[in-house]
Amino acid sequence: MSQETATMPHTSSAFVQDFMGYLEDRAPGQPEFHQAVQEVVASLEVVLEAHPEYRKHRILERIVEPERVVQFRIAWMDDEGDIQVNRGYRVQFNSAIGPYKGGLRFHNSVNLSVLKFLGFEQIFKNSLTGLPIGGGKGGSDFSTSGRSDNEVMRFCQSFMTELQRHIGPDTDVPAGDIGVGGREIGYMFGQYRRVTNSFTGTLTGRAPDWGGSLLRPEATGYGCVYFAAEMLQAQGRTLEGMDCLVSGSGNVAQYTTEKLNELGAKVVTLSDSSGWIHDPEGVDNEKLAFVMDLKNVRRGRISEYAERYASATFHPVDDGADGNPLWSVPADAAFPSATQNEIHGIDARHLVENNVQVVAEGANMPTTADGQAIFLEHGVLYGPAKAANAGGVAVSALEMSQASQRLRWTREEVDQKLRSVMSGIHTACVHAATKYGHEGNYIDGSNIAGFTKVADAMIDQGLL
Ligand code: NDP
Ligand code: 2IT
Numbered sequence: 231m232s233q234e235t236a237t238m239p240h241t242s243s244a245f246v247q248d249f250m251g252y253l254e255d256r257a258p259g260q261p262e263f264h265q266a267v268q269e270v271v272a273s274l275e276v277v278l279e280a281h282p283e284y285r286k287h288r289i290l291e292r293i294v295e296p297e298r299v300v301q302f303r304i305a306w307m308d309d310e311g312d313i314q315v316n317r318g319y320r321v322q323f324n325s326a327i328g329p330y331k332g333g334l335r336f337h338n339s340v341n342l343s344v345l346k347f348l349g350f351e352q353i354f355k356n357s358l359t360g361l362p363i364g365g366g367k368g369g370s371d372f373s374t375s376g377r378s379d380n381e382v383m384r385f386c387q388s389f390m391t392e393l394q395r396h397i398g399p400d401t402d403v404p405a406g407d408i409g410v411g412g413r414e415i416g417y418m419f420g421q422y423r424r425v426t427n428s429f430t431g432t433l434t435g436r437a438p439d440w441g442g443s444l445l446r447p448e449a450t451g452y453g454c455v456y457f458a459a460e461m462l463q464a465q466g467r468t469l470e471g472m473d474c475l476v477s478g479s480g481n482v483a484q485y486t487t488e489k490l491n492e493l494g495a496k497v498v499t500l501s502d503s504s505g506w507i508h509d510p511e512g513v514d515n516e517k518l519a520f521v522m523d524l525k526n527v528r529r530g531r532i533s534e535y536a537e538r539y540a541s542a543t544f545h546p547v548d549d550g551a552d553g554n555p556l557w558s559v560p561a562d563a564a565f566p567s568a569t570q571n572e573i574h575g576i577d578a579r580h581l582v583e584n585n586v587q588v589v590a591e592g593a594n595m596p597t598t599a600d601g602q603a604i605f606l607e608h609g610v611l612y613g614p615a616k617a618a619n620a621g622g623v624a625v626s627a628l629e630m631s632q633a634s635q636r637l638r639w640t641r642e643e644v645d646q647k648l649r650s651v652m653s654g655i656h657t658a659c660v661h662a663a664t665k666y667g668h669e670g671n672y673i674d675g676s677n678i679a680g681f682t683k684v685a686d687a688m689i690d691q692g693l694l
Contacts, residue, residue, distance in 0.1 A: 246272050253294060260343035262570060266350050266595060267294055269602075273677035276666045287693075289685045296349065297694075298322040299342070300396050304370060306388040309378055318389050320368035320396055320404070321349035326687040329400055330366030331356055331623060331630075333407030336414065338373040339569075345369060347570070348407070348594055352623070354680025355616040358655045361627035366402055368393070374409050375529075386417035394422050399430040399634070405626050406435045408569065411481055411526070412447070431633025434626035438638070443629035445644040446622075450592060451485025452645070453621015453652050454565060454613075455493065458590035460656035461611040461672070470494035472587070473561040476513075477501045478568030479525050479532050482592040482619070486565045487518050499556050501568060502532040506556045509535070509542035553577040560584040567592035575600030582608045591615040602673060609670075617655050617676040624651040655679075 242250070249271050250264065257263060271290065278284050304316040319342065322330045332352040335345070345367050353365030370389060374382050397404060406415055415435045423429055429441070436442035445452070459469055472495045476483050479500045487497045496512035500521065513521065517539060524530045536544035548555060553576035557564065564586055566572050572593065573581075578601035581589070589605060590613040591597065597605070597614075605612040625648055632638055639647075659675030662682075668674040688694070 242268070242272060243275060245275050249290065252291075257294075257346070260346060262343045262347040262595070263350065265599065266347040269599065269673065270350075270354065270677045270681070273674040274681060276668075277678055277681065280666070283689065284685050287685075287689050289688060292688065293324065293353070293681075293684065294350065296321050296323045296346065297325060300368075300393075301342070302392045304372070304385065304388045304392065306381075306384045308381055314385075316370050316372040316385070318368070318370045318392060319345050320393060320402065321345045321366060322396075322402055323349040323365040323367070324353045324684060325364035326684050326691060327357060328362035328364045330402035331363035331405075331626065332365055332367040333369075333405045333623075334410045334414075334418075335367070335369035335407040336372050336374055336409035337369070338371055340369045340371045344570070351594055351616055353684060354677060355620045356623055356627075357680040357683045358617060358658060358676060359620050359624040359627060359651055360654055360658075361624060361651070363403075363623065363627050363630075366404075367407075368404060369407065369410070372409075374414070379413075382414065383417045386414055387421045390418045390421040391425060393418075394425050397422075397432055399432050399630070403431065403626070403630060404433055405623070406481070408480070411435075412437060431630050434629040436629070441629075441633050443625055443632055443644060444639070444641040445648065446625045446629055447481060448485040448488070449625035449644075449648055450482045450619050450622030451487070451567070452489045453624065453648055454482070454486055454567075454590050454592040454618045455489040456621065456649055456652040457613050457618040457656060458563065458565070458588050458611075459493065460653055461590070461613055462588055464656075464660070465611070467587075468493070469563065469588075472496070472563045473498055474563040474565060475499045475556060475559055475561045475581075476565045476567055477506070477556055477572055477596075478566075478593065479521055480567075482622075483565075483567040484518065484522055484525070486567055486592050487513055487521075488515070490565075491515055491518070495563065498561065499559055500532055500535070501556055503547070503568075504531050505533060505544055505546040505548075506554075507532055507535045507542045507544050508556075508559055509539060511541040551576075553580060557581050558584070562587050564589045565592055566596035568596070569593055570595040571598050573597040573601045575604060577601060578604035581605075582610065586610055589613065590618040592619050594619065606671060606673070612672060614673050614676055616680060617659055617672055620655055621648050621652055624648060
């Protein structure tokens with residue numbers, strides 16, 4: 231799957247071009263960050279015209295500048311006794327509406343541009359949830375893949391020994407993302423507790439027995455499916471009977487599949503960084519249990535799925551000129567759930583040619599600007615990441631509430647709140663898009679609805 235950065239839309243206005251020129255001068259060589267900002271700025275042009283106060287207060291110039299960026303060295307010893315050196319980061323982007331909140335990504339592709347794009351998007355996503363959380367993101371260029379449990383533990387301890395001085399339950403609350411799941415959160419929380427001598431809700435995604443919220447592992451995938459269902463329901467349709475393409479096979483892909491199965495849809499693809507599987511008979515719950523064991527316990531490759539199930543075929547990664555063939559499989563719905571820029575223009579065209587009805591983004595920024603334009607042009611119900619995958623961070627915020635009250639809600643209570651958050655986000659997107667004359671455009675709706683609350687808070691709180 232290609233990580234090549236998206237080409238920018240060709241039709242951007244003078245206002246967008248001017249602002250992007252300013253940003254590229256101030257933050258050169260950060261293509262993923264530029265891509266994320268350009269999408270938001272394009273949506274906001276009409277808002278700034280209607281609200282000169284946002285210009286007067288230079289909100290755009292301020293909001294693209296992180297409040298703080300921490301970068302640090304992580305030295306640790308591998309199983310051979312050799313010393314390894316990685317780089318750690320925390321981008322504390324915006325705390326106007328709450329403590330910095332956002333995940334940690336451990337992957338060899340991590341750099342400041344990637345974390346700034348993720349942290350920037352997190353500001354608006356978190357605002358959309360309606361919960362009091364600011365935006366942040368962090369991580370390291372360390373990949374857990376091929377590392378032993380002991381190596382992962384030593385890395386996490388070294389990472390947290392430095393990060394702990396920058397975070398806290400009312401300051402900055404990290405969580406998981408690519409390469410950071412329950413195991414890594416456990417090792418980091420243990421070290422945080424030891425070094426600070428305190429048991430607080432500073433990390434979310436903890437196990438329920440030591441302060442985690444029920445349903446946090448499921449929340450991003452379930453929430454993404456709830457969002458797709460909301461978009462369809464607004465047109466009197468449902469997911470039942472739909473063939474669905476899911477990419478990735480990690481946390482988000484797994485629980486997206488589980489919820490789709492529950493709603494009577496059929497998932498016919500999954501992937502990882504080595505390739506993808508096609509199972510026309512569907513990844514039912516028994517096969518999903520196999521995938522969960524394969525990925526979460528044995529940490530194997532998705533090709534093993536096709537060795538185990540005769541109904542499936544495995545296809546190694548092939549990013550030829552004709553795009554990623556996963557997106558050429560005919561289907562009604564697509565749930566990209568691996569990483570950024572995995573749906574390029576050519577992939578979007580293949581999806582549209584096959585008459586895809588709905589695309590809901592579990593991953594962050596999985597569709598390039600060209601791909602987004604194709605979805606909008608063809609009237610696909612397109613739920614962008616900020617809106618569609620906000621369920622994960624929303625349940626993280628619910629975990630923070632439970633931790634500070636030292637109580638625990640039932641699975642049903644959390645699910646009810648998650649459904650209500652996703653439905654609230656859908657309504658907020660629809661209202662904002664309609665108010666500014668872009669009905670049906672969930673990109674504009676999510677950017678505008680996410681932005682205005684943060685912008686107003688920044689004005690209320692003075693020049694910072
Ligand atoms: P996991 O680490 O659990 O799974 C990631 C999956 O994507 C794996 O199958 C992995 O394959 C694949 N993948 C990762 N990077 C690449 C790459 N560069 N090229 C190809 N395949 C890749 O992560 P999550 O499921 O948590 O995250 C998936 C996406 O969802 C990310 O974009 C993340 O930012 C987003 N997200 C996650 C949330 C959460 O709560 N976890 C919340 C909101 C969004 P392999 O195993 O081979 O590495
Ligand atoms: O991208 C995301 O929203 C996440 N990785 C989850 C962040 C969180 O704090 O739960």
